[in-house]
């Protein structure tokens with residue numbers, strides 16, 4: 487296990503990147519890699535490794551992320567005897583995606599053969615000085631050194647060949663953090679990376695897109711579960727199916743303190759505090775649907791970030807709950823949405839921006855009613871709709887059906903552990919990474935057609 491004091495992991499990672507040579511792919515008839523070849527562009531270490539090396543640079547304004555780097559970004563395991571559970575920090579998505587791509591069976595060392603070109607640029611780590619100082623005043627320049635490198639310093643032909651349309655990268659912060667207009671006065675929050683015409687043609691895989699996305703596509707936040715074998719995945723699924731669900735609904739999170747202005751998190755807190763008093767609900771009408779529940783609402787207080795690297799705090803209660811509330815906070819999406827799929831806990835959304843209008847590649851947009859519940863936040867905050875009433879009205883049979891669908895979708899939303907070269911070794915199960923790669927290849931193919939570049 488690594489820590490800030492021992493940079494061993496870093497040398498191993500360096501060695502790994504340098505030593506691994508992309509597989510020589512099969513050619514000719516029955517070419518399995520046709521249309522799927524990816525080249526990883528070489529970047530100087532200041533765009534990736536140096537950013538990891540500087541993991542404690544911004545203390546105390548931004549906490550050290552050195553501990554999260556262990557296991558190629560999966561973080562340390564939660565305890566000694568687990569293989570699959572890690573203290574994963576979602577901001578490590580750039581690193582763990584890069585590591586997974588090194589296992590991808592259709593890598594090519596020859597960029598001219600590639601259908602897509604990956605930029606191993608740790609964009610959100612590079613954004614830290616702009617977001618948290620000392621470079622906040624130059625936040626419109628985030629990304630320009632990278633653009634310069636790609637179009638002037640190193641093989642400009644690779645960019646020019648297709649106007650950059652075949653390049654893609656990963657961004658592990660919400661698009662909001664990268665969408666400040668370059669001429670905003672005064673500077674508000676965020677860098678301008680997604681607003682720079684220089685990068686309009688590059689596809690960005692991001693944990694949360696803008697309401698009207700342009701060059702970005704949202705992909706799942708990493709959770710804490712990273713099984714290395716299909717066996718480990720299936721035994722988890724069996725546990726989730728078997729789990730006895732004695733709580734109707736749960737909210738794990740912070741915010742919405744009772745003193746704050748009306749907002750959805752506050753409404754949930756209020757309802758949840760009352761909900762503990764069961765009689766309050768039992769006496770309402772004479773159906774005894776919820777006799778089955780020992781608890782109406784559970785509130786897992788994650789204020790102060792106490793849950794972030796401690797999945798046990800919320801996974802256990804989620805396993806015992808039928809519905810997991812996923813209210814928007816500072817931004818509309820939450821990692822917790824993916825934790826609830828993992829726990830077989832049916833997510834309850836309060837606006838479409840929280841998932842439906844984000845994760846179109848991973849969750850079927852037309853089928854939200856089959857695996858989630860949507861209650862408009864305005865109805866709850868302003869019109870007195872009680873979440874508990876809406877959820878209790880759903881017949882038990884339907885709850886069972888929805889949960890089954892949640893469990894079916896779960897493997898698509900996890901990031902399995904690196905080290906297996908393709909999903910063939912995984913019984914063909916596609917995980918969040920596999921689906922993201924398929925999606926980006928397809929997106930790039932369509933763009934090349936649209937802009938008349940040779941594919």
Ligand SMILES: *[C@@H]1O[C@H](CO)[C@@H](O)[C@H](O)[C@H]1NC(C)=O
Pocket residue numbers: 531532533536537540543
């Ligand atoms: C890493 O930190 C050193 C020392 O503070 C700094 O000179 C360097 O520019 C930083 N590198 C990156 C890539 O941020």
Ligand SMILES: *[C@@H]1O[C@H](CO)[C@@H](O)[C@H](O)[C@H]1NC(C)=O
Pocket residue numbers: 566
């Ligand atoms: C887990 O492993 C670490 C390092 O090997 C050791 O220091 C620690 O005591 C172990 N913890 C338990 C609970 O076994």
Ligand SMILES: *[C@@H]1O[C@H](CO)[C@@H](O)[C@H](O)[C@H]1NC(C)=O
Pocket residue numbers: 649650683684685687937
């Ligand atoms: C983006 O693509 C357009 C259309 O192909 C092209 O005209 C433009 O030069 C490209 N932008 C960059 C920064 O290369």
